[in-house]
Amino acid sequence: MKAVRLVEPGKRLELQEIAIPEVSANDVLVAVKAAGICHSDAHYRAGRSPVHPLPLTLGHEVAGVVEQVGTGVSSVKPGERVCLHYLTTCGECVYCHRGSEQFCQSGSMIGKYRDGGYAEYICIPARSVFSLPDAVPFEQGAILMCSSATSLHAINKSRLKPGESVAIFGVGGLGLSAVQLAQAYGAEVVLAVDINPDKLETAQHFGAVPVNAREVDPVAEIKRLTGGRGVDVALELIGLPLTMQQAVQSLAVLGRAAIAGLTDKTFEIAPYQEVINKEVELIGVADHLAQEIPQLLAWAGSGKLDLSEVISQTIPLEAELINDVLDQLESFGKPLRVVITP
Numbered sequence: 001m002k003a004v005r006l007v008e009p010g011k012r013l014e015l016q017e018i019a020i021p022e023v024s025a026n027d028v029l030v031a032v033k034a035a036g037i038c039h040s041d042a043h044y045r046a047g048r049s050p051v052h053p054l055p056l057t058l059g060h061e062v063a064g065v066v067e068q069v070g071t072g073v074s075s076v077k078p079g080e081r082v083c084l085h086y087l088t089t090c091g092e093c094v095y096c097h098r099g100s101e102q103f104c105q106s107g108s109m110i111g112k113y114r115d116g117g118y119a120e121y122i123c124i125p126a127r128s129v130f131s132l133p134d135a136v137p138f139e140q141g142a143i144l145m146c147s148s149a150t151s152l153h154a155i156n157k158s159r160l161k162p163g164e165s166v167a168i169f170g171v172g173g174l175g176l177s178a179v180q181l182a183q184a185y186g187a188e189v190v191l192a193v194d195i196n197p198d199k200l201e202t203a204q205h206f207g208a209v210p211v212n213a214r215e216v217d218p219v220a221e222i223k224r225l226t227g228g229r230g231v232d233v234a235l236e237l238i239g240l241p242l243t244m245q246q247a248v249q250s251l252a253v254l255g256r257a258a259i260a261g262l263t264d265k266t267f268e269i270a271p272y273q274e275v276i277n278k279e280v281e282l283i284g285v286a287d288h289l290a291q292e293i294p295q296l297l298a299w300a301g302s303g304k305l306d307l308s309e310v311i312s313q314t315i316p317l318e319a320e321l322i323n324d325v326l327d328q329l330e331s332f333g334k335p336l337r338v339v340i341t342p
């Protein structure tokens with residue numbers, strides 16, 4: 001089969017002809033119908049985030065059709081439409097038992113530590129395979145499993161309650177899902193903070209109040225729009241020290257800032273004025289949980305979560321086209337999501 005793979009960090013991905021994986025008892029072989037190209041993939045290609053063993057097929061946002069199942073698999077059948085949880089987990093360690101399987105001691109991630117979805121087929125344990133509702137196209141099913149799932153996890157970690165106010169910093173791939181999911185949770189008001197007018201317009205179309213951080217100080221504007229209180233929940237989905245600081249500063253008394261954007265830089269916060277005095281919380285968000293996926297798929301199936309405007313382009317499984325998209329992601333030039341349809 002064809003697979004587009006990382007052979008050496010810092011080099012361009014290569015198309016390789018490799019064997020279709022063997023299906024063991026608890027595995028499912030899926031014919032890939034859609035694989036999202038994620039900003040993380042640009043980090044992996046550049047060598048900023050480890051990928052092994054090499055060469056390895058990238059792609060952790062995957063939907064397709066079951067081709068074959070192992071002898072021990074009864075949860076899905078050949079021909080079924082599915083999407084894949086990108087983490088593979090043991091189900092038996094202390095973290096899996098506690099329902100925090102993103103910390104599984106023998107866990108792995110497709111497209112990072114085992115072959116992913118930039119290929120014609122992918123083999124994955126049945127525990128990570130979820131039935132995709134007929135109403136959800138493969139392309140949307142694929143990107144649901146990364147950006148939307150992480151947005152949902154961020155909202156769950158923030159303990160958002162109906163009637164609360166939310167500010168979402170960054171309304172790209174994750175943020176547009178977060179705007180819709182926050183409303184599905186019953187948020188009273190959702191403020192979308194970005195510097196890109198197109199993204200803000202799309203967020204507004206989905207019901208958010210836009211805050212253009214290039215034109216106004218977002219913290220002051222959030223305070224103004226919430227009658228001076230600040231927001232109950234702030235989600236940071238960009239990964240910049242400045243927006244992390246703004247997320248904390250925009251909180252109301254007892255507010256929670258959930259941070260999902262990645263950076264290795266530090267940011268400053270005044271402990272007394274901005275944290276202690278208001279009893280605010282700063283919460284880390286890592287990946288998401290298998291138990292969150294059925295809710296996500298139900299909302300996608302019913303239209304409460306609509307990703308049709310998030311996907312900007314589909315491309316075939318060709319190394320150079322994929323490399324070009326990764327180049328554009330490197331320069332933050334790609335507005336929304338590109339999906340490979342092998």
Ligand SMILES: [Zn+2]
Pocket residue numbers: 038039040060061146147
């Ligand atoms: Zn992703």
Ligand SMILES: [Zn+2]
Pocket residue numbers: 089090091092093094095096101103104105106107
């Ligand atoms: Zn485990």
